[in-house]
Amino acid sequence: MTVDPGYLIVVTTNEVTDMSDFIDTSDALQEASSAGHPVCLATMINWAKRDPRLGVKVGGRWRIRPDALRDVLNGKPVDNLAA
Numbered sequence: 684m685t686v687d688p689g690y691l692i693v694v695t696t697n698e699v700t701d702m703s704d705f706i707d708t709s710d711a712l713q714e715a716s717s718a719g720h721p722v723c724l725a726t727m728i729n730w731a732k733r734d735p736r737l738g739v740k741v742g743g744r745w746r747i748r749p750d751a752l753r754d755v756l757n758g759k760p761v762d763n764l765a766a
Contacts, residue, residue, distance in 0.1 A: 705746035
C-alpha cells in the first residue's frame, strides 16, 4: 500500500510528525530479525509504549521509527533514545 506522505501526520505532545518517517510493525519485525534480534510483535509494541520516540499508534496500528529501532537493536536502552 502506498500512502502520500504529505497526507498523514500525527500530533504527539504538540509535535507534528510526518508519517513517512515511520515503518509498519511487520517491516520493523523483519528489520529486527535481519539484524539478528528476532522479537515478537508484543515486544515491539511494549517498546513503543515505553518511549514514543520509537513509535506511535495511528488508527489502531503501531508505526515504528526505523532509526530509533536501529538504536535499540544496537544496545541503546529504550528509555535513552533522545540522548
